[in-house]
Amino acid sequence: MSEKSIKQIQNRIIKLLKQKNKPLYLLAKNNCSELSRLVGCWILEKNPNLKISVVKGENVMNIKNKCHDVLLIEYNNQIYLIDPTIWQFFKNKRNILIKKEIKNIRTALITLQDIYRGNWKISEKIRKKKWEQKNEWKKVIKQNIKEL
Numbered sequence: 001m002s003e004k005s006i007k008q009i010q011n012r013i014i015k016l017l018k019q020k021n022k023p024l025y026l027l028a029k030n031n032c033s034e035l036s037r038l039v040g041c042w043i044l045e046k047n048p049n050l051k052i053s054v055v056k057g058e059n060v061m062n063i064k065n066k067c068h069d070v071l072l073i074e075y076n077n078q079i080y081l082i083d084p085t086i087w088q089f090f091k092n093k094r095n096i097l098i099k100k101e102i103k104n105i106r107t108a109l110i111t112l113q114d115i116y117r118g119n120w121k122i123s124e125k126i127r128k129k130k131w132e133q134k135n136e137w138k139k140v141i142k143q144n145i146k147e148l
Contacts (some may be wrong), residue, residue, distance in 0.1 A: 010096045028085035034137035035084040036069040040126035056123040060116045079108045
């Protein structure tokens, strides 16, 4: 995946979140599940041959029962990790790309554990059939932002 395509996705995320004049770290909270799936669909629309999975972390940042979702993207025999709501944990991050060119899934999960703590596992694959849920995810995100 190119830096340019990741930046375009990031800009779409920011545009969706910036419905209220609040910092990104607040707007990103409680939206990781829907945003991860929505972003996975956006990526698949442009690159239908990619393999994209949602990876779920539990007890993230050593907070009991705190869960978080990120994307694992398999591209050219390399793995890319993307966190569409990275700002809720790292306020000053400038890029949703966590790490690129990881050699295998096991190493990717260890990378997530090193960065976010907690326990990580693949929870689902993003497939074309999920696209029909995009509007519902957007509604949930907008509602979460409205409640801030």
